[in-house]
Amino acid sequence: MAKPIVAIIGRPNVGKSTLFNRLAGERISIVEDTPGVTRDRIYADAEWLDYNFTIIDTGGLEPESDDLILKSMYAQAEIAIGAADVIVFVTDVKTGVTDSDMNVANILRKAGKPVIVAVNKVDDLAKYSMDVYEFYSLGLGDPIGVSAGQMLGLGELLDTIVSYFPKDSRGQEEEDVIKVAVIGKPNVGKSSLINRILGEERVIVSDIAGTTRDAIDSNYEYEGQKYVFIDTAGMRRKSKIKENIEKFSIIRAVAAVERADVCILMINAEEGITDQDTKIAGIAHEAGKAVIIAVNKWDTVEKDNHTMNKFIKDIDTELKYMPYAPKIFISALTGQRVSKLFNMIKAVNENNARRVATGVLNDVLIEAMAMNQPPADKGRPLRIYYMTQVSVRPPTFVLFVNDTELLHFSYKRYIENQLREAFGFDGTPIHFIAHNRKE
Secondary structure (H helix, E strand, O other): OOOOOOEEEEOOOOOOOHHHHHHHOOOOOOOOOOOOOOOOOEEEEEEEEEEEEEEOOOOOOOOOOHHHHHHHHHHHHHHHHHHEEEEEEEEOOOOOOOOOHHHHHHHHHHOOOOOOEEEEEEEEEEHHHHHHHHHHOOOOOOOOOOOOOOOOOOOHHHHHHHHHHOOHHHHOOOOOEEEEEEOOOOOEEEEHHHHHHHHHOOOOOHHHHHHHHOOEEEEEEEEEEEEEEEEEOOOOOOOOOOOOOHHHHHHHHHHHHOOOEEEEEEEEOOOOOOHHHHHHHHHHHOOOOEHHHHHOOOOOOOOOOOHHHHHHHHHHHOOOOOOOEEEEEEOOOOOOOOHHHHHHHHHHHHHHOOOOOHHHHHHHHHHHHOOOOOOOOOOOEEEEEEEEEEOOOEEEEEEOOOOEEEEEHHHHHHHHHHHHHHHHOOOOOEEEEEEEOOO
């Protein structure tokens, strides 16, 4: 099932990024005393009490501000609120409840999501414990005093966060439905593709980047197979905001990718592959999802005998970490090759969920090692005793070896290539875990 999403929200300079870094277990967000330093949402995976979830750091909420950058951060935070399952509203015990806090609280109440008030900078419980009670006035339930800097109260905060997560809704999902997230930067044609598939104007289509305000799920059935298409188009751009609209697409992709079985990464043929494309592709790759690369607006490109091969080469260069993803050149506007997507979706979904028996796996492993001997370091050879598959989505394999440090990336990639040749696995990443085993 999809990992829950936790959004960290609050006005600027209350310590959101410090809290995010503590929960993520590493220093990911820039932390600085200047309000508004964190302009982009940053996301990371976290774990607590066997719950895995995604946390999102946001720019500060200043709904009444005339500052263009603060307005842009507010727009990004709005998207995070919409995508979140749980919201952590960070406040500052040293400034007390401010008018901005009250404004943010009013926004969060309308969101209809579970909200936890984290009163930050409670570095001395004896000194500040009574001041925490002031934050009951926000009308959002029991405030929790924490110190992100001193790592105080984080256990209670995490316990409260995970208490809102579903225990396990996997059994409630329809097993025969394939969930497909259409991801990509704004104005690449995501909504147009879904409209072409559905045969109706279900999603607003416009040349203005980011005209779809909310993610939209569309049910569809094709040749007996049920699908749910998830549109991930970004926030509507405010005309006065000059910040790059591409920033608004990341959280949409994160939330949709977590829910999806298959991701269709759309690339604009007129623009070629861009840095933003590689960032969004990386989200799907790191999440272990099945991926199809769809190059849209192919009908508008002047072509010769080498155009397609050159485009494929460019994709392979920029997305060298996902050579497994099949590519298709389409036109959402004319419908060119769109129907071919369905067979590709079914195939990569099956590969992402494929299991291989341990005996068959080890036959392939033995043959692979016979053709290409494992490497040695300072005269000490790598020994791989056996391999077994431990999970799917993505297919994940454990290699039992004499020394994990001897298992170099290049030989792991060689084994991966042998598995792909033997079993297919087109469209899905493959993960490996190495374990030491005494000889």
